[in-house]
Amino acid sequence: MKQKHLGRQTVAFAHPPSILSFANIGGKFESRGPLASYFDTLNNDSFFGEKTWEKAESAMQKSVLNCALEKAGLTAADLDYILAGDLLNQCIGSSFGLRDFKVPFYGLYGACSTMGESLSLAALLIDGGFADKVAAMTSSHFCTAERQYRMPVPYGNQRTPTAQWTATAAGCTILEADGSGPYVTHVTCGKIVDKGITDANNMGAAMAPAAYDTLSAFFQDTGTKPADYDLVITGDLGELGHAIVRDFFSKDGVELPNFQDCGLLLYNREDQDMHAGASGCGCSASVLNGYLLTELKKGRWKKILFAPTGALLSPTSSFQGESIPGICHAVCLSAET
Amino acid sequence: MKQKHLGRQTVAFAHPPSILSFANIGGKFESRGPLASYFDTLNNDSFFGEKTWEKAESAMQKSVLNCALEKAGLTAADLDYILAGDLLNQCIGSSFGLRDFKVPFYGLYGACSTMGESLSLAALLIDGGFADKVAAMTSSHFCTAERQYRMPVPYGNQRTPTAQWTATAAGCTILEADGSGPYVTHVTCGKIVDKGITDANNMGAAMAPAAYDTLSAFFQDTGTKPADYDLVITGDLGELGHAIVRDFFSKDGVELPNFQDCGLLLYNREDQDMHAGASGCGCSASVLNGYLLTELKKGRWKKILFAPTGALLSPTSSFQGESIPGICHAVCLSAET
Numbered sequence: 237m238k239q240k241h242l243g244r245q246t247v248a249f250a251h252p253p254s255i256l257s258f259a260n261i262g263g264k265f266e267s268r269g270p271l272a273s274y275f276d277t278l279n280n281d282s283f284f285g286e287k288t289w290e291k292a293e294s295a296m297q298k299s300v301l302n303c304a305l306e307k308a309g310l311t312a313a314d315l316d317y318i319l320a321g322d323l324l325n326q327c328i329g330s331s332f333g334l335r336d337f338k339v340p341f342y343g344l345y346g347a348c349s350t351m352g353e354s355l356s357l358a359a360l361l362i363d364g365g366f367a368d369k370v371a372a373m374t375s376s377h378f379c380t381a382e383r384q385y386r387m388p389v390p391y392g393n394q395r396t397p398t399a400q401w402t403a404t405a406a407g408c409t410i411l412e413a414d415g416s417g418p419y420v421t422h423v424t425c426g427k428i429v430d431k432g433i434t435d436a437n438n439m440g441a442a443m444a445p446a447a448y449d450t451l452s453a454f455f456q457d458t459g460t461k462p463a464d465y466d467l468v469i470t471g472d473l474g475e476l477g478h479a480i481v482r483d484f485f486s487k488d489g490v491e492l493p494n495f496q497d498c499g500l501l502l503y504n505r506e507d508q509d510m511h512a513g514a515s516g517c518g519c520s521a522s523v524l525n526g527y528l529l530t531e532l533k534k535g536r537w538k539k540i541l542f543a544p545t546g547a548l549l550s551p552t553s554s555f556q557g558e559s560i561p562g563i564c565h566a567v568c569l570s571a572e573t
Numbered sequence: 574m575k576q577k578h579l580g581r582q583t584v585a586f587a588h589p590p591s592i593l594s595f596a597n598i599g600g601k602f603e604s605r606g607p608l609a610s611y612f613d614t615l616n617n618d619s620f621f622g623e624k625t626w627e628k629a630e631s632a633m634q635k636s637v638l639n640c641a642l643e644k645a646g647l648t649a650a651d652l653d654y655i656l657a658g659d660l661l662n663q664c665i666g667s668s669f670g671l672r673d674f675k676v677p678f679y680g681l682y683g684a685c686s687t688m689g690e691s692l693s694l695a696a697l698l699i700d701g702g703f704a705d706k707v708a709a710m711t712s713s714h715f716c717t718a719e720r721q722y723r724m725p726v727p728y729g730n731q732r733t734p735t736a737q738w739t740a741t742a743a744g745c746t747i748l749e750a751d752g753s754g755p756y757v758t759h760v761t762c763g764k765i766v767d768k769g770i771t772d773a774n775n776m777g778a779a780m781a782p783a784a785y786d787t788l789s790a791f792f793q794d795t796g797t798k799p800a801d802y803d804l805v806i807t808g809d810l811g812e813l814g815h816a817i818v819r820d821f822f823s824k825d826g827v828e829l830p831n832f833q834d835c836g837l838l839l840y841n842r843e844d845q846d847m848h849a850g851a852s853g854c855g856c857s858a859s860v861l862n863g864y865l866l867t868e869l870k871k872g873r874w875k876k877i878l879f880a881p882t883g884a885l886l887s888p889t890s891s892f893q894g895e896s897i898p899g900i901c902h903a904v905c906l907s908a909e910t
Contacts, residue, residue: 244653245677247703288893316581317762324887325662327682331765331885335898340582340762342690343885343900345664345682353679357694364701366584425654425677428668548668548680550661556625561672563680 243457245450246424252573253362254415256369257308258525261300263378263404265510266522269503274526276303282379282404289379290328296406296518297322297333297375300525304371304408312337315410316367319354321345322375322517323402325384329375339371347546348443348472349426350374351407351521352565355542356423358411359567368413375406376516385436385551398438400474400515403502407521409529418532422458422568426450428548430561436554440477440499440512443545446562447473448484451543454566455490462492466537469528470564471520471544472499474513498523498544520544532571540569582787583761583794589910590699591752593706594645595862598637600715600741602847603859606840611863613640619716619741626716627665633743633855634659634670634712637862641708641745649674652747653704656691658682659712659854660739662721666712676708684883685780685809686763687711688744688858689902692879693760695748696904705750712743713853722773722888735775737811737852740839744858746866755869759795759905763787765885767898773891777814777836777849780882783899784810785821788880791903792827799829803874806865807901808857808881809836811850835860835881857881869906877906 259276267278277299284292284299297320305311318337321344322329330343346353354372361367379389381402387393411420429449433442447470455461462468462485473481478497485492498520499513524542532540543566549558596613604615614636621629621636634657642648655674658681659666667680683690691709698704716726718739724730748757766786770779784807792798799805799822810818815834822829835857836850861879869877880903886895 290889290893321680321682323663325889326660326684326885326887328885328887328890331898331900332890332895335765335767335885338764341765341900342694342762342902343658343682345658345680347663347680357679360701360703361697364697364703366697366701425679427675428672428678430672548663548665548672550663550665552627552662553665553669556627558669561668563668563678565679 245453246422246457248422249359249363251363252419252421253359253411253413255418255529256410256412256415257304258409258529259300259303259307260407260522260525261296261405262522265503265508266403266405271502271523271527274530289377290324293329293375293377293380294333297329297373300406300408301371301373304410308410312339315339315369315371317342317361317370319344319357319370320373321350323347323381346563346565347548348515348517349544349546349563349565350517351524352542352544352567355409355567356425356565359420359423362411362413369410371408371410373408374517374521376402376518378402378404381516395511396437397511398476399511400439400472400499400513401510402516403514403519403522405518405522407525409525418569418571419573420567421570424450424454424566426564428561428563430559432559434559436549439515439547440474441480442547442560443562444473444477444480446564447481447543447545450564450566462490465494465539465541467494467496468492468541469496469498472515473497473545474499476512532569538571542567542569582790583759585759586696586700588700589756589758590696590748590750592755592866593747593749593752594641595746595866596637596640596644597744597859597862598633598742599859602840603740603742608839608860608864611867626714627661630666630712630714630717631670634666634710637743637745638708638710641747645747649676652676652706652708654679654698654707656681656694656707657710658687660684660718683900684885685852685854686881686883686900686902687854688861689881689904692746692904693762693902696757696760699748699750706747708745708747710745711854711858713739713855715739715741718853732848733774734848735813736848737776737809737836737850738847739853740851740856740859742855742859744862746862755906755908756910757904758907761787761791761903763901765898765900767896769896771896773886776852776884777811778817779884779897780899781810781814781817783901784818784880784882787901787903799827802831802876802878804831804833805829805878806833806835809852810834810882811836813849869908875908879904879906
């Protein structure tokens with residue numbers, strides 16, 4: 237084991253990869269939320285000009301990668317790898333959205349943790365010396381997720397108070413080996429954690445133990461505490477999951493002074509009635525590749541710990557009475573190396 | 574770009590990771606095939622003691638990882654990462670099969686190329702200095718694949734002549750940083766290739782262009798030719814896809830003297846009537862982690878190019894009239910560094 241591996245789960249990069257560009261895209265509800273001004277593209281058409289919502293999700297991935305490439309002054313031929321995945325069965329949002337780019341591609345499945353997973357592996361490939369420029373990305377779409385996981389949208393299914401609203405959004409980060417930052421300084425790879433939660437309408441509670449597990453590992457491996465970061469932000473735990481993580485740390489006597497969740501930031505919770513908050517791969521991806529990285533670059537924060545979680549269930553596993561395994565991948569972003 | 578990256582897609586490892594152990598498991602049809610003696614475990618019960626086929630697939634992953642750990646004299650706590658994925662919606666074969674091991678986990682989706690993708694990323698993580706021991710694995714199950722992609726098995730759906738038979742099998746390779754081999758010397762990350770094939774019962778034809786694309790990149794990047802390898806073996810192209818790849822190379826004036834396909838080896842094609850051959854993530858995974866690595870260790874071959882392909886479709890994409898994108902990840906295995 238090389239020295240750059242701290243503890244069991246965390247890698248501290250010898251030569252931290254730098255964020256070259258980032259882009260996001262959102263739909264109608266995102267355009268009415270408090271972070272609307274941080275989006276590169278907002279489209280009121282849930283089909284994004286396509287004939288089906290699945291093709292719309294692919295169109296979002298294509299658009300957001302093109303936008304990130306343009307902002308970086310690159311073409312697809314400059315990328316060494318694309319790392320992407322999504323929530324759709326067989327990750328078709330990614331494979332159809334990215335097939336025209338002709339870039340070496342590793343497909344991922346980390347559910348709503350995918351932005352954390354893709355960013356982690358992108359940084360590992362660069363610091364390992366295998367790449368100079370890598371795109372990390374993911375997406376979700378309210379309508380594709382509803383019909384796949386729950387009910388077709390036109391059915392008008394009733395939502396429980398703990399339900400979250402899948403973001404119609406995508407985000408892409410392009411990392412490079414040498415740059416002026418912000419930097420990815422550490423990544424912590426999560427373990428699958430399953431505490432026996434079976435309510436598929438309460439994903440926050442199902443994923444909270446994974447967030448606690450990975451964040452605890454990160455703090456232990458790096459010898460730091462939450463107060464050392466200007467922001468510790470999970471992906472889409474929502475109101476309930478967020479409170480559960482705070483409770484877990486509180487029992488350990490650890491304060492979380494700057495603790496947030498992308499799912500609590502994306503929508504205006506008073507007017508938009510999204511119940512427990514936003515969710516979906518596109519939630520943390522669009523918040524990271526808009527609000528978080530923009531404000532990090534502006535100097536509002538110096539150091540952010542970004543830790544999106546994923547619920548590794550399927551409708552089939554729920555029908556078969558299974559509980560919901562969760563996972564969380566953490567990425568430390570810093571203005572300086 | 575560091576020098577170890579050859580061309581655009583291929584990495585030549587500075588310090589090739591070594592194969593510490595490998596294991597496979599199969600079902601009833603695999604036990605009647607010509608490679609039966611190369612399986613660690615064969616089970617005539619398609620449920621593998623579980624109540625559903627999905628749980629059976631998870632049980633196969635659990636079993637094959639335990640077997641590989643045992644053969645290596647390791648416990649799960651010795652692993653730095655597990656890299657895995659499968660064909661099931663949201664990759665539940667992997668997440669439920671591996672949740673009890675408490676090992677840092679990156680979930681992958683590469684369809685039937687997953688054994689190539691997981692092995693590639695495992696080798697990259699090790700050579701990058703981020704890990705000492707990594708497990709790479711995948712699975713498939715005939716009955717879970719049939720009901721998800723085609724029809725429930727009891728329906729007795731008619732199969733077309735170009736149809737392939739999804740293997741009920743899983744395979745796991747444990748790589749380590751320093752060992753006595755065989756070694757992973759090179760990996761080539763594939764691009765998504767879509768030539769417009771829309772027949773979901775003819776996966777071999779859909780995936781053949783991706784195999785040709787990645788194999789061509791590998792030979793070009795390494796300055797070698799097919800005849801320099803004792804075996805060039807694809808994952809599950811089957812009879813038709815295999816012939817198409819040979820045709821493509823033939824048009825380039827390139828001979829493929831030692832060209833095989835795991836899908837043509839797993840079953841006895843005269844007696845077992847599997848039509849165009851075997852398929853599924855478990856096909857190439859079980860052939861690699863049985864026949865191929867056993868015979869490589871015995872000295873039958875010195876150098877193998879293992880190049881499994883994946884079809885990145887879903888039933889939804891096919892219903893929406895989409896063509897079938899393919900991908901192929903190549904891994905060069907050698908008795909010596």
